Amino acid sequence: MKVLVTGAAGFIGYHVAKRLLERGDEVVGIDSINSYYDPQLKRARLRLLEEANRKASPGYHFIHGNLADKSVVDGCFADHAFDRVIHLAAQAGVRYSLENPHAYVESNIVAYTNMLEACRGSGVAHLTYASTSSVYGANTDMPFSEHRPADHPLQFYAATKRANELMAHSYSHLFGLPTTGLRFFTVYGPWGRPDMALFLFTRSILAGEPIKLFNNGNHTRDFTYIDDIAEGVIRASDNPAARNSAWDSSHPDPATSSAPWRIFNIGNNNPVKLTAYVEALENALGRKAVIELLPLQAGDLLDTFADTSALDQAVGYRPATTVREGVGRFVDWYQTYYGRG
Template sequence: MKVLVTGAAGFIGYHVSKRLLERGDEVVGIDSVNSYYDPEIKEARLRLLDEANRRTNSGFHFIRGNLAEKGVVDACFAAHAFDRVIHLAAQAGIRYSLENPHAYVESNIIAYTNILEACRASRVAHLTYASTSSVYGANTNMPFSEHRPADHPLQFYAATKRANELMAHSYSHLFGLPTTGLRFFTVYGPWSRPDMALFLFTKSILAGEPIKLFNNGNHTRDFTYVEDIAEGVIRASDQPAAPNADWNSADPDPATSSAPWRIFNIGNNNRVKLTAYVEALEEALGRNAAIELLPLQPGDVPDTYADVSGLVHAVGYKPDTPVTLGVKKFVDWYLEYFGVQ
C-alpha cells in the first residue's frame, strides 16, 4: 500500500513510518520540521528512515511542508494516490498550550481540516489520526472508556484533539469517509521528544540535578511504549471503520450514529505510579535521583488508565511492554545517541 504519514519526523510518526517501510509499504512522509524542540533530533529520525528505505527498497518520499498551508496538502494529494492516511502531525504539549494557543489552532485545527478535505476529495479508503487520553479531563471513572463522555477537557491542547474527533465524525457522516481516532496514553521510548518527562528526568539525573515531580509524585499514568503504539496505529489503519460495525462508535449511545467512525484507546491497561517510573529509570541508569516534590500544575490530570477492550475486540492487539523494559530501552538509546559513557 501507499501510506501518507503526517508528522513523519516526529516521535510517533518516525516509529510508524519505520514499521511500515519494514513490512514493505510505500510511505510518503510530510513534516514541517519546526523548532518547537531541537530540529536535529527530527533530522536524525529522517536519516534513519532513509536508511530503512535503502534496506527495504519499499519507497520513502519526504515532503518538507506545513499542513496548515492548503496548497501544500493539495499538492501532496495531487502527486500521490494514497490507500491510507495516518495523521500524526500536531502541536503537542499540554503546558505549551497555556503559552501559545494559536499554535494549536494552526496545527491541530486548520491543518487537520486540510487533511480531512483532501481525504474527502481523493476518496481515501481510511483516515487514522492521533487523539489523546487528555480528552478525558479530570474524569475519575477508571479505567477510561471510549464509551463514556469526554466533553470536559482541562487543557486547550486536549480541547483541540477532542474537536478533531468530532470533526472526523462529521466527515464520516456527511461523506462516508472512514475514520479512526486513537487516544494515546503517555507514550515513551527511544527517539522521544526532549520536552517529555522521561527525557527530562534522564538528562537531570545524569547531570546530578534534581528532577521535579508534580502532584508530590502521586500521579499515576498508563505508560505506553512507543513501539506498541506504532503497532496499534498500523493495525487500526489496516482495518477501516465501517458503518454499523460493532464497537464503531465512542458515543455513549452508539445507536445515535451509523457513520464509519470509531475511536480507540491505546494504552497498556496498567496504572503505574510516577515514583515507580522513576525507580525504573534509576535502575536502568544505575544512579539515584534527587527529587523535588511540587504541587499539581494547572491543566495536569492526576491519573490515567486505559480500557483497551475496544482495540482488542476490533484489531486483536493490546500493548504489553512493561515499564521496566521500556525504560531500559529508552536509556540504552539515550546513552548511545548522546555518547554518554
C-alpha cells in the same frame, strides 16, 4: 499499500513510518520540522527512514511542508494517490498550550481541516489520526473507556484533539469517509520528545540536578511503550472503520456511530505511579535521582488508566511492554545517541 504519514519526523510518526517501510509499504512522509524541540533530533529520525528505505523498500518520499498551508496539502494529494492516511502531525504538549494556544489552532485545527478535505476529495479509504488520553479531562471514572463521554478537557491541547474527533465524525457522516481516532496514553521510548518527562528526568539525573515531580509525585500514568503504540496504529489503519448498523441514536455510544467512525484507546492498561517510573529509570541508569516535590500543575490530569478492550476486540492487539523493560530500552538509546554510555 501507499500510505501518507504526517508528522513523519516526529516521535510516533517516525516509528510508524519505519514499520511500514520494513513490511514493504510505500510511504510518503510529510513534516514541517518546526523548532518546538530540537530539529536535529527530527532530522536524525528522517535519516534513519532514508536508511530503512534503502534496506527494505524502494518506496519512500519525504515532503518538507506545513500542513496548515492548504497548497502544500493539495499538492501532496495531487502528486500521490493514497490507500491510507495516518495523520500524526500535531502541536503536542499539555503545558505549552497554556503559553501558545495559537500554535494549537494552526496545527491541530487548521492543518487537520486541510487533511479532512484532502482525504474526502481524493477518496481515501481510511484516515487514522492521533488523539490523546488528555481528552478525558475531568473524568475520574477509571479505567478510561471510549464508551463514556469525554467532554470536559482540562487544557486547550486536549480541547483541540477532542475537536478533531468531532470534526472527523462530521466528515464520516456527511461524506462516508472512514475515520479512526486513537487516544494515546503517555507514550515513551527511544527517539522520544525532549519535552517529555522521561527525557527531562534522564538528563537531570545524569547531570546531578533535581527532577521535578508535580502533585508531590502522586500522579499515576498508563505509560505506553512506543513500539506498542506503532503496532496499534498500523493495525487500526489496516482495518478501516465501518458503519455500525446496531448503533442506537436513543442511547448513543460515544466510541462508535452509524457513520464509519470510531475511537480507540491505545494504552498499557496498567497504571504506574510516577515514583515507580522514576525508580525504573534509576535502576536503568545506575544512579539515584534528587527529587523535588511540587504542587499539582494547572491542566494536569491526576491519573490515567486505559481500557483497551475495544482495540483488542477490533484488531486483536493489546500493548504489554512493561515500564522496566521500556525504560531500559530508552536509556540504552539515550546513552548511545548522546554519547554518555
